[in-house]
Structure formats: structure tokens, C-alpha cells
Amino acid sequence: MDISQAIAGKHLISFSYDGYNRTVEPHTYGIDGKGHRAVRAYQVGGGSSSGEYRGWKLFHVNDMRGLTVLAETFPHARPGYKRGDKAFSTIHAQL
Structure with a gap:
């Protein structure tokens, strides 16, 4: 299963990013304004260099390590989700 399928099935994904394990609810996947493959997600578990362990974040796919689509849905x-996220120049999948 890939990120697009995880979004379609509302599956959580987990990965390591900036040295922290993360568990997130993926909402949008595509190409951001700088040309990076990216995921807009709501983080529900794990750590963060910013100290904000929960909340909306944009992750670059090339910086994700050990990406796993979880069985948990x-x-x-989430409140605050914006379909057609303006941070993306191209959207491959979204809720």
C-alpha cells in the first residue's frame, strides 16, 4: 500500500523524520510549490524537533525513513483540513 492508498482508506502512516518517529493521519499527497513530493498530515503520535507533537505538518517524502502504512484507520x-491545499502545485491524493 502506498501513500495515496493510505489516504483513500484513511490509514495512519508511521515513519522517522528529522530523527523522530512519527504517526500521522495523511490528508493530502502531491508536489509542493518547491517541487518536493510532500504529505500534509495531522501528527497524532511521536516526537518533533519543534516540540509540537500533535498538529498539522507538511512532510517531504524524500526525508521520510521507514514509511509504513498501518492497519489502524x-x-x-481533522478540523482545519483544507481540500485543495494551496501549498501543493499538484495533488495526487486528498481526502
């Missing part, structure tokens, strides 16, 4: 889009 989430029920719906």
Missing part, C-alpha cells in the same frame, strides 16, 4: 478529516 482514522474516522474523518
Whole structure:
């Protein structure tokens, strides 16, 4: 299963990013304005260099390590989710 399928099935994904393990609810996957493959997600578990362990974040796919699509699902889009996220020049998948 890939990121697009995880979004379609509302599956959590986990990975290491900037030295921290993360568990997130992926909402949008595509190419950001700088040409990076990226995921807009709501982090629900793990750490963060910013000290904010929960909340909306944009992750560059090339910096994710050990990406795993989990069997666990989430029920719906998080409050604050914006379909057609303007940070993306191209959207491959979104809730």
C-alpha cells in the first residue's frame, strides 16, 4: 500500500523524520510549490524537533525513513483540513 492508498482508506502512516518517529493521519499527497513530493498530515503520535507533537505538518517524502502504512484507520478529516491545499502545485491524493 502506498501513500495515496493510505489516504483513500484513511490509514495512519508511521515513519522517522528529522530523527523522530512519527504517526500521522495523511490528508493530502502531491508536489509542493518547491517541487518536493510532500504529505500534509495531522501528527497524532511521536516526537518533533519543534516540540509540537500533535498538529498539522507538511512532510517531504524524500526525508521520510521507514514509511509504513498501518492497519489502524482514522474516522474523518481533522478540523482545519483544507481540500485543495494551496501549498501543493499538484495533488495526487486528498481526502
